[in-house]
Amino acid sequence: MHRKICTNCERASHSADIEGSWICPYCGADLTNLPSLPPEDFEPGQDPTAT
Numbered sequence: 001m002h003r004k005i006c007t008n009c010e011r012a013s014h015s016a017d018i019e020g021s022w023i024c025p026y027c028g029a030d031l032t033n034l035p036s037l038p039p040e041d042f043e044p045g046q047d048p049t050a051t
């Protein structure tokens, strides 16, 4: 998962795929060119679905 903070409404959106376009689900702003942030919920490399 990747995370971006919308520069228009400042809400965080998440996507499992950073390929292609990334549109803010809240206000519809185009976040494609924003850098994605590391997820805050788990460390990189960990699989949150693993038990």
Ligand SMILES: [Zn+2]
Pocket (backbone or CB within 6 Å): 006, 007, 008, 009, 010, 011, 024, 025, 026, 027, 028, 029
């Ligand atoms: Zn937005």
